[in-house]
Amino acid sequence: MKNKALIVKICGALLLIFAAMPGWGSCKRTSAAQTEDSRTAIIPFGKINLTDEYFVPYGSLLGSVVVPPTNYTYGGANGSTVLWECDEADLSNIYFLVATNGDDRVGGYYDIGGSDGLTDVYATWFAHVGIRQTMAGVTLTRYWQKVPVTSWNKTSDGKIQIRLQDIPPLQAEIFRVTDLPGTAAASYYCGNNNYDGSGIAYGSSTGKTYTCTQPNSYIQLSGDSTVSFAFAHDLPGEDSARYFDFWGVDNGFGYGMRSQNAIYSVPTCVARSADPVVMLPTISVPELENGGGASSTFSVQVECSDSAKSGVGDTQTAMGIQVSEGAYSAAKSLGLVNSSGGVSALVSDNYYSPDMAKGVGITLAHSDNPGQALTLVGQPGIATMTPGGNNAGWYPVLLGATKAGSVKSGYTYYTYSFIATLKKLNGQTVTPGKVHATAYVLVKMQ
Known part of the structure; x- marks a missing residue:
């Protein structure tokens, strides 16, 4: 009986290995996903009030918002828009990757919450305002992390379509932080300074709109080496400050504060x-x-x-x-x-x-x-x-x-x-x- 059980186990292992051989399946992308800065899904905190420190000391939560994937609307995209199509056989070997916009100074290079006891809070273009982002229980950092694909549309020919609505919502939080980002990032598209509130007198009703278009994070589709991809992608654990192969081929899209956000300093x-x-x-x-x-x-x-x-x-x-x-x-x-x-x-x-x-x-x-x-x-x-x-x-x-x-x-x-x-x-x-x-x-x- 032991020998028979051993034979069954060995055959099962061989079947799994053959089914996972490269070339048996493939993933393709549609043109719906775009990685350009001006096409990000908006992270809409609205009006951010850096009021006096008595009410809002450093380290305080300033706002929180849940960003549905349908905030990505470029080209008329909606929940049913298909972003990727793969063979059903590849389902167990594909996943999303998420990370901050690690190469940019105010997009996700600097984790600046440490002085206030905060972790994974990255610099934004607004001075002393940091952002923490979480998707499906994964807190985003500079390093690409897996988020599982848990829903999809199955077609009659054995394919699965990953639609915009199949991406989990992103939770974003902003905090008042002590530190400002440094100047060593590879990219400083929005300048090597932050908007510091100059010209906004305390008590004034005049605010400053967030005009930096650099994304705060990205999502892409990736998978194991057993999957044949028709597009470039990055790997889990890679630093997004150096690895962004997904970007040039529009494999995914970004999330950003580029609009629907403004900073004020008003008594409240x-x-x-x-x-x-x-x-x-x-x-x-x-x-x-x-x-x-x-x-x-x-x-x-x-x-x-x-x-x-x-x-x-x-x-x-x-x-x-x-x-x-x-x-x-x-x-x-x-x-x-x-x-x-x-x-x-x-x-x-x-x-x-x-x-x-x-x-x-x-x-x-x-x-x-x-x-x-x-x-x-x-x-x-x-x-x-x-x-x-x-x-x-x-x-x-x-x-x-x-x-x-x-x-x-x-x-x-x-x-x-x-x-x-x-x-x-x-x-x-x-x-x-x-x-x-x-x-x-x-x-x-x-």
């Missing part, structure tokens, strides 16, 4: 605390169907510079309460999202799970005006260059605020009391179950 406010859990009383289905509701109050605390301007206009400071990503997705399917992305009711994060109540949502209002429900902020909701106003879920930061003292000269604490009410959604049928919803208090310069 910050959210300091909020009641972490709000428990709503149990209520029956008949009560809800007859127009009843279950309510509970919660409080929020915000600290403001005394020079901050409360409002929803350009560079004024506003407050919004943002629904979770899961709640937003459900709200869209329920018709609760308006044309500005604002949400009329907060539903459960996992609304469509079997144990969750259906046909119900939570409205929020200031406790002193319970009849006026607030529009909630959707997703992503904060990465904008144009103020969205009440319709997008933003309200003047001092609306409903009560002064609560000061711990530092020039700054004041404010408290807010909100009321959360569970009620029936218009046009829906209520079914019993649990309600578990998550929301976030946002305070942001508009």
